[in-house]
Amino acid sequence: MTGFALTWIVFLLVLAVFAARAWVVETNRGRLSTAGSAQRGLTVAAVGSVVLLVVMLTANGGIELVDLLINGEATVTAPSDQAATGGQQPGEAPPAPAPPPADPAN
Amino acid sequence: MTSETRRTGGPDPVEAGAGERTQYMQPPGPDSPTSAVRGPVPRPAGPDGPPPPPPGPPAPLSPLWVWGAPVLAVLAVLLLPLAAATSDLSDMGGWGLAPALSPLAWVALALAIACCVVELWSPRPRIPMLGAATTVLILCSTGMPSVVQPQARFTTAWLISGFVDAVAGNGVPPTGVDARFYWPGFFAQWAWFRDAAGADQLDTILRWYPPAVVAVWAIGVYALARSMLGGTRAPWVAAWLFVGLNWIEQDYFSPQATAIVLLLTVLTFALGPLATRRVDNAGVPGWPRPHRGAPPLPRWRRWLISALTPPNQPTLPARQLLLIYFCAALCLIALAPTHQLTPFAIIGQLVVLAIVGRFRGRGLVIVATLTVVVFILIGARDFWMTQISMITGGSDEGGAIEAGFFDRLEGDTGQLVVKLLRVLMPGLTWLLAIAGAWVYWKRRRDLVPIALAGIPMGMAVVQSYGGELLLRVLLFGLPILTILAVDALRAFVRVDRKRERLMAGAMVVLFLLLIVIRGGNDAYLDVxxxxxxxxxxxxxxxxxxxxxxxxxxxxxxxxxxxxxxxxxxxxxxxxxxxxxxxxxxxxxxxxxxxxxxxxxxxxxxxxxxxxxxxxxxxxxxxxxxxxxxxxxxxxxxxxxxxNEPLPQPGVPAPDAAAPDAVAPEGAAPAAPAPDAPAQGGTP
Known part of the structure; x- marks a missing residue:
């Protein structure tokens, strides 16, 4: 659980770094110092945070998911509906019901 | 070119007199008197007479153009309650809603179409009136079932209302019930709305959701069309064509309906205020070659120039750009926990735009991708841990194409005709769009729009998703397809303006078919x-x-x-x-x-x-x-x-064939006798 929480925190860090870089890039647009040290530093920070997030994702589920996708099997521990979007859709034809039973009196 | 330098086409005017030649003027000193500067001297008249006077105020419009559209719109709306009162929905057959509608409903639809056409043909179409005409058109076409039926159609809409009800209980989605609960954003949103409003059901929301959300979609298509087509009339036609071709009916109360709103918002940002284009500032011809007579360059050089040319930049102020980035990122982040497929559609479209350098803010692609990956790996972990076969597909599951097409071609004559019309409509849409892509290419040397429309088709590889996948693929591409189709129709009409009447007739036929197709299943989807x-x-x-x-x-x-x-x-x-x-x-x-x-x-x-x-x-x-x-x-x-006592958890249920079986301790009291009076009559 700690790994998952840390992954979410790193994800928020990535968003914050991207926002800061966008702020620096756009507010310096049109000036002569468009590639200043702040922008370069934030670019490095953005790349680093993305790499860190990828590492966290790999360690917290990524390997398991890839393993499942390669093997194609998983232990079903929870019931599911019959399809990803179960229920009647417009134009969807459910299986044909059986014919009505004979009169009980017969 | 200013008015002073504009030429009238005649010979050069006579040389100005000595007093009008350029003279050196002494800069004024602190004690210099104030002097007036003489205004420009009027040019002498040329041999063809004086230059034309500036255009005066526009001539007043005919009352037909001023009052025609509003009167038609009001009449259409007034007919709707009468149509609802006179439609008999009690015995719908295989043809669905269309035969059960009152003639007044068809008249209302015809008046709504006439309202749109009249305002579009006006010499000076008014944007508020066009917006009102579009609203009435949606109400009389997409919204017709909402008008004449007292409750929302579709089992799935009610099912999702039940999902919202489940989340509203304790704020936690139930587990082990349905795969859609692993993407609970939409359910949580409406559960919050419901609780905040103090309501305990969403029946009215369900009923009016389709026309409301289609109106929002139409706004998005209009905004996209303004960016891609320009003009004052074509974007409105694109919105109407989108409404007319939207037979897919994914606009019921559902996560994908909201997801399409978010998708259109991001796409409108990318193709509107964030739009850029690779333009070679040095004047070197890029790819493709813009003019037939331009000297050809080696292909590798054209590609190299195109790839290395940085996109130009939007002219918006920095703060506006940042606000747009924020809103677009918010939409992309909101998509991840809302719907399974839509994030992949918009990511694919943004990747295409980023590769060809068509929008500024390519970091949005990274943000969207990371959001989806993080949500699936962490937030939807239980889903892929237990139901990976929904991603990889099972051996006993039919493909999406089989489930979406072949399995549905059954039923009586009305059902078969309606379903064949559903096959014809996407074909017609793609045919028009391909013609529009050709026109767009001739006009702007651009194939990106048709690529944007085709990207969602890549999702067809997820065959295990089920038959609805094809509907979603069509829906994701429909806004761009519609805009391209309008470009084709505009080129068709410009050849001969009389063809506009043909287009008006085609609009009537299209919306009649829309009612028939959308209501085709109402015999068993009516609630x-x-x-x-x-x-x-x-x-x-x-x-x-x-x-x-x-x-x-x-x-x-x-x-x-x-x-x-x-x-x-x-x-x-x-x-x-x-x-x-x-x-x-x-x-x-x-x-x-x-x-x-x-x-x-x-x-x-x-x-x-x-x-x-x-x-x-x-x-x-x-x-x-x-x-x-x-x-x-x-x-x-x-x-x-x-007629049996309730089974207890962990205790085997008593044999129904043994009436004298002892009920377990704590079981619910036995049910009343079978001959207990029913609350209603017998059939």
Whole structure:
């Protein structure tokens, strides 16, 4: 659980770094110092945070998911509906019901 | 070129006099007197007479153009209540809603179309009036079922309302019930709205959701068309064509309907205020070669120039750009927990735009991708840990194409015709769009729009998703396809303006077909107020934890109780739908409460070739067997309750064949006798 929480925190860090870089890039647009040290530093920070997030994702589920996708099997521990979007859709034809039973009196 | 330098086409004017030649003027000193500067000297008249005077105020419009569209719009809206009152929906057949509609409904639709055409043909179309005409058109076409039917159609809309109800209980989605609960954003959103409003159901929202959300979609298509087509009339035509071609009906109360709003918002940002284009500032011809006479360059050089040329930049101020980035990122982040497929569609489209350098803010692609990956890996972990086969596909599952097309071609004549029309409409849409892509290419040397429309088709590889996948793929591409189609139609009409009348006639035919196609399944997708009240009453009377199942998966059977009453179609051994083998499945699942709707009866008759009265026969046999008793009967609607004590968790259920079996301690009291009076009449 700690790994998952840390992954979410790193994800928020990535968003914050991207926002800061966008702020620096756009507010310096049109000036002569468009590639200043702040922008370069934030670019490095953005790349680093993305790499860190990828590492966290790999360690917290990524390997398991890839393993499942390669093997194609998983232990079903929870019931599911019959399809990803179960229920009647417009134009969807459910299986044909059986014919009505004979009169009980017969 | 200013007015002073503009030439009139005649010979050079006579040379200015000595007094008008350029003179050096002494800069004024601090004590210099104020001097007036002489204004420009009027040019002498040329041999063709004086230059034309500046245009005066526009001539007043004819009253036909001023009042025509508003009067038509008001008449169309006034006819809607009359249409609702005079439409007989009690006996819809295989053709669905269209034959059951009152002639007044068709007149209202014709007036709405006339309103749009009149305002579009006006010499000076008014944007507010065009917006109002579009609203009326949506109300009279997409919204017609909402007008004439007292309750929302579609089982799935009610099912999702039940999901919202489940989340609203304690704020936590139930587990092990339905895969869609792993993407709970939409359910949580509406649960919050419901709680904040102090409401306990969303019936009115469900009813009016389709026209409302299509109106929002139409705004998005209009905004996209303004960026891609320009002009004052073509964007409105694009919005109308989108409404007319939207037979797909994914606009019911559902996560994908909201997801399309978010998708269109991001796409509008990317192709509007964030749009850029690779333009070579040095004047070197890029790729493709813009003019036929331009000297050809080696292909590798053209590609190199194109790839290395940085995109130009939007002219918006930095703060506006940042605000747009924020809103676009918010939409992309909101998409991840809302719907399964839509994030991949918009990411694919943004990747195409980023590769060809068409929008500024390519970091949005990274943000969207990371959001989806993080959510799936962490937030939806339980889903892929337990149901990976939904991603990889199972050996016994049919493909999306088979489920979306071949499996649906069944039913009576009306059903078959409607379904064939559903096949023809996407073909027509793509045909028009390809013609429009050719026109767009000739006009702007640009193939990106058709690529944007084709990107969602890549999702067809997820064959395990089911038959709805094709509908979603069509829907994701429909806005761009519609805009390209309008470009083709505009080029077609510009050849001869008389073709505009042909287009107006085609618009009438298109919207008539829209009503026919969208309402084609209403014989068994219609939900009545009685259905809703009966279902709520059944849940009120059902003991906690009792299984409540419908005979077939139509009707509002899951409008509440999801997660509490095992009311999802989840029976194994071929009994996901009890009607597939009713007596065996009912014995296997042993639902405590069994729901019958008129829509089930209609579905069997018009779609599956059953004899009229087949649900009544099943119901009567169940009652005659003593297994069930009726607590509600009215026509084809009925609620049957099982005549046995409730099973206790962990304790095997007593044998139904042993009437003298001792009920376990703590079991619910025995059900009343089978001959207890029913609340309604018999059919």
């Amino acid at each position: 009545t107020t009685e259905d809703v009240q009966m279902t709520r009453q059944a849940y009120d009377q059902a003991p906690p934890g009792a299984t409540v199942q419908p005979l077939a998966t139509v009707g509002p059977y899951a409008l509440e109780g999801v997660g509490d009453h095992n009311n999802m179609a989840s029976g194994g051994d071929g009994c996901g739908i009890l009607a597939s083998d009713p007596f065996r499945c009912i014995d296997l699942v042993q639902p405590q409460t069994l729901l019958f709707y008129k829509s089930m009866e209609k579905q069997g008759v018009v779609l599956n070739g059953e004899q009229p009265g087949w649900t009544v026969a099943i119901r009567e046999q169940l009652i005659a067997s003593g297994q069930y008793r009726a607590t509600y009967e009215n026509g084809f609607n009925a609620v049957l309750v099982r």
